[in-house]
Amino acid sequence: MRKVFLTLLAILTMAYVHAAEKKVIRISTDNTDLVLQVADNGRLYQVYYGDKLLHEADLQNFDWYVHAGSDGSISRRGWEVYAGSGNEDYFEPAVAITHNDGNMSTMLKYVSSEQKAVDGGTETTIRLSDDQYPVDVTLHYIAYAKENVIKAWSEIKHNEKKAVTIWRYASTMLYFNAQSYFLTEYHGDWAKEGQPATQELQFGKKVVDTKLGSRAAMQAEPFFELGFDGPARESEGRVMLGTIGWTGNFSLTFEVDNVNNLRVIPAINPYASDYLLQPGTVFTTPEFIFTLSDNGTSQASRNLHDWARRYQLNDGMGDRLTLLNNWENTGFDFNQESLAALMREAKDLGVDMFLLDDGWFANKYPRKDDHAGLGDWEATRSKLPDGVPALVKSAKEAGVKFGIWIEPEMVNPKSELFEKHPDWAIRLPNRETYYYRNQLVLDMANPKVQDYVYSVVDNLMKENPELAYFKWDCNSPITNIYSPYLKDNQGNLYIDHVRGVYNVMRRVKENYPNLPIMLCSGGGARCDYESLKYFTEFWCSDDTDPYERLYIQWSMSKFFPAKAMAAHVTNWSKTTSVKFRTDVASMCKLGFDIGLQSMTAEELDFCRTAVDNFHRLKPVILDGEQYRLISPYETDHMAVNYVSTDKSKAVLFAYDLHPRFQGKTPAVRLQGLDAGRMYKVTEINLMPQDNTLAPGQPAKEVTSEDGKIYSGDYLMKVGLNVLTPKEGQSHVFELTAQ
Numbered sequence: 001m002r003k004v005f006l007t008l009l010a011i012l013t014m015a016y017v018h019a020a021e022k023k024v025i026r027i028s029t030d031n032t033d034l035v036l037q038v039a040d041n042g043r044l045y046q047v048y049y050g051d052k053l054l055h056e057a058d059l060q061n062f063d064w065y066v067h068a069g070s071d072g073s074i075s076r077r078g079w080e081v082y083a084g085s086g087n088e089d090y091f092e093p094a095v096a097i098t099h100n101d102g103n104m105s106t107m108l109k110y111v112s113s114e115q116k117a118v119d120g121g122t123e124t125t126i127r128l129s130d131d132q133y134p135v136d137v138t139l140h141y142i143a144y145a146k147e148n149v150i151k152a153w154s155e156i157k158h159n160e161k162k163a164v165t166i167w168r169y170a171s172t173m174l175y176f177n178a179q180s181y182f183l184t185e186y187h188g189d190w191a192k193e194g195q196p197a198t199q200e201l202q203f204g205k206k207v208v209d210t211k212l213g214s215r216a217a218m219q220a221e222p223f224f225e226l227g228f229d230g231p232a233r234e235s236e237g238r239v240m241l242g243t244i245g246w247t248g249n250f251s252l253t254f255e256v257d258n259v260n261n262l263r264v265i266p267a268i269n270p271y272a273s274d275y276l277l278q279p280g281t282v283f284t285t286p287e288f289i290f291t292l293s294d295n296g297t298s299q300a301s302r303n304l305h306d307w308a309r310r311y312q313l314n315d316g317m318g319d320r321l322t323l324l325n326n327w328e329n330t331g332f333d334f335n336q337e338s339l340a341a342l343m344r345e346a347k348d349l350g351v352d353m354f355l356l357d358d359g360w361f362a363n364k365y366p367r368k369d370d371h372a373g374l375g376d377w378e379a380t381r382s383k384l385p386d387g388v389p390a391l392v393k394s395a396k397e398a399g400v401k402f403g404i405w406i407e408p409e410m411v412n413p414k415s416e417l418f419e420k421h422p423d424w425a426i427r428l429p430n431r432e433t434y435y436y437r438n439q440l441v442l443d444m445a446n447p448k449v450q451d452y453v454y455s456v457v458d459n460l461m462k463e464n465p466e467l468a469y470f471k472w473d474c475n476s477p478i479t480n481i482y483s484p485y486l487k488d489n490q491g492n493l494y495i496d497h498v499r500g501v502y503n504v505m506r507r508v509k510e511n512y513p514n515l516p517i518m519l520c521s522g523g524g525a526r527c528d529y530e531s532l533k534y535f536t537e538f539w540c541s542d543d544t545d546p547y548e549r550l551y552i553q554w555s556m557s558k559f560f561p562a563k564a565m566a567a568h569v570t571n572w573s574k575t576t577s578v579k580f581r582t583d584v585a586s587m588c589k590l591g592f593d594i595g596l597q598s599m600t601a602e603e604l605d606f607c608r609t610a611v612d613n614f615h616r617l618k619p620v621i622l623d624g625e626q627y628r629l630i631s632p633y634e635t636d637h638m639a640v641n642y643v644s645t646d647k648s649k650a651v652l653f654a655y656d657l658h659p660r661f662q663g664k665t666p667a668v669r670l671q672g673l674d675a676g677r678m679y680k681v682t683e684i685n686l687m688p689q690d691n692t693l694a695p696g697q698p699a700k701e702v703t704s705e706d707g708k709i710y711s712g713d714y715l716m717k718v719g720l721n722v723l724t725p726k727e728g729q730s731h732v733f734e735l736t737a738q
C-alpha cells in the first residue's frame with residue numbers, strides 16, 4: 001500500500017514539475033537578452049535584461065518575484081512588465097483606466113504571444129487582458145539583432161459599453177537592479193539644445209517631461225543616458241540609451257523603489273490628457289527605442305546610428321544634399337532677382353542645392369516679418385512675380401536643385417486662412433489669446449486641418465514637380481489649449497494633435513517617397529525617431545556659433561547619426577575663422593547659410609575645397625562609424641573620428657576651443673581603425689595660403705602629422721599630436737589605408 005502511495009506521489013510530483021515549466025518569452029539581440037516570464041498568478045513579469053545568456057536552460061532558473069534590494073531584502077511583488085493600477089504595486093503604473101462602472105483598477109493577465117521575423121530583427125507580440133473588464137493590451141517589441149537595439153510600443157483596446165478614460169499609457173516599462181543609477185538628461189532652450197545634466201537617482205521619481213504640445217523638445221529632449229553603478233562613461237561601463245518617438249508632450253519617468261530597483265517608464269505625458277477611448281478603437285503608444293552597452297555610451301551610440309540608418313530614418317541608406325540656405329543671410333529681404341543670384345552663388349560654392357527659407361508667401365498679408373502670412377502658402381506677387389516655378393527654373397539655369405521652407409501646422413491671425421477658418425486654430429474661446437512668435441498652432445486633431453496641411457506640400461509639388469527638398473519648421477508651442485473640433489473631449493487634444501501631425505507626415509512620405517525633408521522646429525525642438533521615419537534629417541539648433549555647436553553636436557550625436565543632423569556654416573560667430581566654422585559643420589550634413597560676398601577670395605576658395613572634400617568623404621562621415629574621442633565638456637578641446645565600414649578610410653576632426661595657459665594638449669588616440677593596416681595621414685580643409693608655402697616649410701596651421709604613415713595600432717594606442725594651445729583652431733585629417 002505504502003509502495004503504491006509513493007509511486008502515485010512520484011507520478012504526481014513529475015506531473016507537477018512538468019506543469020511547472022515556466023512560460024518564458026525571450027527578446028534577444030546578438031549581445032543582450034530581455035527575458036519575461038508568465039508567473040503562476042497568470043501575470044507577466046520582467047525577470048532579466050542584460051548580457052546575452054549562453055544557455056537556454058538557464059531561462060527556467062528565474063523567479064518572477066526574486067529581486068533582491070541592495071540591502072538583501074526580497075521584493076515579492078515582482079517586476080510586472082505592464083503594471084496596472086489599483087493593485088499591490090504601489091509605484092508608477094504603465095496603464096491606468098477608469099472603467100464604465102467607475103472602477104479605476106486594471107490588472108492584466110497573459111493570454112498569448114508570438115514571434116516573427118521582420119526587417120532587421122524579430123518582432124515579439126504579447127497579448128494581455130483584464131479578466132474583470134474587456135480590456136486588451138498588446139505589447140510589441142522589435143529586437144534588432146546586429147545593432148542590439150530594441151523598439152517597444154503598446155496598444156490598448158477595450159470593449160466596454162461606452163468610452164473609458166485612460167490616464168496612464170506607457171510605451172513600455174523596464175526594470176533594473178544595480179547598486180546605483182546615474183541619469184543624464186538633456187535639457188535646453190532656443191539656441192541652447194542638448195545640454196546634459198547628470199544626477200544620481202535616489203528613492204522616488206525623477207520625471208523629464210514637456211508640456212509644450214508642439215515644438216515640444218524645446219526645453220526637455222526626448223532622450224536620455226543611464227549609467228549603472230556610476231555615471232555613464234564614453235568607452236567603458238554599462239550604459240543604456242533611450243529615446244521616445246513622440247513630437248508632443250512626452251514623459252520619461254525614472255522611479256527608484258523601496259528596494260533600490262529602478263523602473264523606467266517612457267510615455268506620452270498624461271498632463272491634461274485624460275483620454276476618452278471609444279470601444280473598439282486602438283490606442284497606440286509612441287515607440288520607445290533603447291540599447292544597452294557594456295562598453296560605454298560610444299558603442300551604444302553606434303548601435304543607434306546603425307539601427308537608425310538601416311531601419312528608421314527616411315532614406316537612411318541614401319545620399320544627402322549639401323546646400324546654401326538664405327535665412328541667416330537675407331532674412332525676409334529678398335526678391336526673384338536676388339534669389340537667382342544666390343542660386344548662382346550656390347553653384348559657385350559647389351553645393352547641390354539652394355534652399356529658400358521663410359518669407360516667400362502670402363499676398364493679402366505678405367510675410368515680410370514674422371507677424372503675418374503663415375497659412376497662406378502662395379508666393380508673394382510683389383516679391384516673386386513669377387512664383388515658385390520661376391525660382392525652380394532659375395535654380396535649374398544656375399545648375400543647382402531647389403528646396404523651400406514651410407511651416408504648415410501654423411497660422412498667423414493676420415492671414416486669409418485665419419479669416420476664413422478661425423476655428424482651425426487651437427485657441428481658448430473664453431480667455432485672452434497668448435501668442436508665441438505672433439502665431440497659433442493649427443488644430444491637427446481635425447481631419448480637415450490635416451488635409452489642408454497635407455495640401456501645402458501637395459500643391460507645391462503638383463505645381464513644381466522638380467522641387468527637390470523641403471524644410472518643415474514648427475516655431476510655436478501650443479499656447480491656448482482648446483480644440484474647437486474636439487468640443488467636450490478636450491482631454492484628447494494633446495495626443496490627437498500629435499497623431500494628426502504624424503498622419504500628415506506619413507501621407508507626405510507615402511505620396512512623395514523620394515522627397516528629402518528637414519525637420520526643423522525653431523532650431524532643434526523636434527528630434528524624435530517617429531518624425532524621422534518621414535524626414536531625412538533634422539536641424540539641431542539655430543545656434544551655429546561653432547564653439548556652441550561642438551557641444552550641441554556632441555550631445556545629439558549620442559542619439560542620432562551624423563547623416564540625420566543638419567549643420568550649417570553661418571556668420572553667427574564672425575570672430576572664429578571660416579575654416580573653424582566649416583570644419584564644425586562638416587562633421588554632420590554640411591550646408592551653408594551665409595552671404596558668400598561676406599568672405600574673402602581665400603575663404604571662398606577654402607569653402608569650395610571643403611565642399612569637395614565633404615562630397616568625397618560623405619561615405620565615411622555620414623555612413624561610417626563614429627567615435628567621440630575628446631569631449632568639449634571635459635577638456636578645452638574636442639575630437640571625433642569617423643571610420644568607413646571597410647576601415648579603409650577615416651576622417652579625424654580635432655578642435656582647440658579656449659585652451660588655458662599651458663593647458664594640456666594630449667595626443668589624440670583614434671578608434672575603430674584596423675590595427676594591422678598602415679594609414680597615410682593627410683591634412684585636408686586647409687586655407688589656401690597654407691598650400692602656397694614652400695615644400696618642407698611648416699605652414700601656420702598645418703600640423704606636423706601631415707603626410708605621415710602610421711599603423712592603425714599606433715594611431716589607436718599612441719595617437720596623433722594634433723591639438724594646439726591656440727584658441728579656435730581646427731584640423732581635419734583624411735586617413736587612407738595603404
Ligand code: DGJ
Nearest residue numbers: 327357358473522523542
Ligand atoms: C526657425 C528656424 O530654426 C530657422 O532656421 C528659420 O527657418 C526660421 N525659423 C524662419 O522663420
